[in-house]
Amino acid sequence: MLKNDIIAAIATPRGNAAISVIRVSGEGALAMCDGVFAAKNGKKLAEMKGYTCALGDIIGKDGEAVDTVIATVFRAPHSFTGEDSVEFACHGGIFVTDRCLEALLNAGARQAQGGEFSKRAFLNGKLSLTEAESVMSVVCAQSAEALRLANRQAGGELDRRMSALRRKATEILIHISAEADFPEEGIEQFPIKEACDKLLELSERCLELAGTYEGALALTEGIDTVIAGKTNVGKSTLMNLLSGSERSIVSSVAGTTRDVVESTVSCGGVILKLADTAGLREAPAAIERKGVELSQRRLSEASLIIAVFDGSKPLEQSDRDLLKYSPQIAIINKSDKPQKIDVDPIDDECAFIINMCAKTGEGLDKLAEAVREVTGAADFADAGGWCATLHQRDCLRRAGEGLAAAATSLHRGFEADIAAVDIREAISALDECSGSDVTSDVIDGIFSTFCVGK
Ligand SMILES: Nc1nc2c(ncn2[C@@H]2O[C@H](COP(=O)(O)OP(=O)(O)OP(=O)(O)O)[C@@H](O)[C@H]2O)c(=O)[nH]1
Ligand SMILES: [Mg+2]
Structure with a gap:
């Protein structure tokens, strides 16, 4: 599977509706779509500017029009995925939409996997991992409060909070390893007690943030309750x-x-x-x-x-x-x-x-x-950022535990280098949470929970 091969998927629910949308994205997507789309005005999608539309027909294998649709052109990097993309608004029937998709797949697109558009948006730097994950929260919101929270998250509140934690952890790391790593910089080492206190405080903040998961669940997914x-x-x-x-x-x-x-x-x-x-x-x-x-x-x-x-x-x-x-x-x-x-x-x-x-x-x-x-929902009134997924909770817990372990090592009088290992692990857990340092397995795991077309 290529990083930016052309993918296509129906982005709307299956059912009879006024319109349904098919998304196409990837390098060369516009020219590929031109193979099956005939605009009424004779223009080619590949010649159109971004954010412009054309009315036309999608042509099937037999050369007959399958549906009359509107194609909207997005040009890299100004699209959801960051790639050249086309969105076709077709007539909203299951059969007709499937035939349109089939025509696009015959023309060379590959059926997108669940979450593949969002994954590309993340890989192309259009969304952070937490923002991409919050897209799902927006889609799944069942109440005004859940939607408000999801939109706040999509606006990057958790990211800001995590980067503040990361900055502080890095600062402690630099100060405790000052003499070993930066003798010429003249950075002063923190006294052990001060470093321990800072590490413990930071650890607590990570664990606190991890603890917002339950409350978030209460507001977004609901709590199994028995009377x-x-x-x-x-x-x-x-x-x-x-x-x-x-x-x-x-x-x-x-x-x-x-x-x-x-x-x-x-x-x-x-x-x-x-x-x-x-x-x-x-x-x-x-x-x-x-x-x-x-x-x-x-x-x-x-x-x-x-x-x-x-x-x-x-x-x-x-x-x-x-x-x-x-x-x-x-x-x-x-x-x-x-x-x-x-x-x-x-x-x-x-x-x-x-x-x-x-x-x-x-x-x-x-x-x-x-x-x-x-349920912990009360803590959300003015919490800046919250933990919305199990992946985020797991990373934040690891970060919290790593920082606490570093404090323990320092407190017991171990070398600063030993504490530094734990702090580095905590920082990398925070990076995994925000997506700046994350393995492809983890990325695949996260995006595979998204629906096809998202
Ligand atoms: N005075 C008064 N009566 C109540 C109140 N709440 C319920 N009741 C009455 O108590 C009786 C039982 O109410 P239900 O809601 O059926 O009680 P339940 O616990 O579901 O009962 P079961 O299904 O049989 O276990 C009914 O006659 C209700 O009108 C209340 O706050 N005040
Ligand atoms: Mg009853």
Whole structure:
């Protein structure tokens, strides 16, 4: 596979639509397209300026027009990939679009692999690795908050934060190895204590940044959340309140919900993939028991557990059993009724306790706040840059660990050279994250998760 051979792919979803777009990119792409595209005005794409369009036909193997399309010409380096490119806006049917692509492939283009256009944009210096990765976040954004974050990332916030970390790590490296490496420069060595402190602080910042991954996930992809509790405490009422519709049946009969009812909702800007479950109780009847088993399985798999208790009743064994799953958020429901519950055992287990009336929605704002806190989404208000992918998290963790290891070596009195090895590794982990020093395997791995045509 050549670095800049001509690739082509359909960039829009398969389905009937007004238009679909086929992208073509690579060295000689314009002349190649001229082989199958006949402009109405007789002009050749290869003679057109960048950012100009032409109406014309794509001609099939048999010499007949397949479709009438608009071709937009992009000239290197002013295109998404940085190469000469053409985008054909075809009529948006699956069959007709496939025939247009086929004509382009017959004329010499190669079917692009997933993410290959973005990969070229990265390799040609049009996008940093984090910017390229954030293109996917923009595409996948499911909420206003997710889109805002993705756009910030695409604007290079993480890159700026990483280059600041890299600059500081390099500065420490220069100072601790001052005497060994730069005797003539007259650079002063940091005292060991100062170097250790700086390294630890920097390590913490890398790990902090790596830690933003969970919160980012909460805002972009959603968190597997289970609403659990004893029968009749108001789980389904809460589910309906959060989803703003009658997702689950509510009744005063204990054991109403038996299947797992699911709904994806936004709570405080966080996307929750909610599962309302059968109420837990001892010795349920046969069908209900199946439901309880399902609840227990969901409880052990969920990332976030919202435990619901009936505040108007004393705590029972089924309530205590739920606490064994360490729910992060406890809802003391039915706050409109006289309260009889002892919250102390709940307080011992749960980070957040919220008094609520699911029937009226009172306390919902407190729940939203708790959700933002517990998922780490709250930290995003003014965080500069965040970690959006597992690759970024892995690099930042390695950088953080390398810097901490260097601090330990210095602290134990080892030679500065030994600490320098760890600092260099930390710097190269940061470079891998930003893409300035990354192996082709890693690049292929990242871009292969993108869709074809992206
Ligand atoms: N007073 C009062 N009643 C509530 C409140 N929330 C729910 N209820 C009532 O409690 C009863 C049970 O509500 P559900 O939402 O069905 O409870 P559940 O936990 O899903 O019950 P199961 O599915 O049987 O486990 C219904 O009669 C609701 O109207 C509340 O905040 N205050
Ligand atoms: Mg229910």
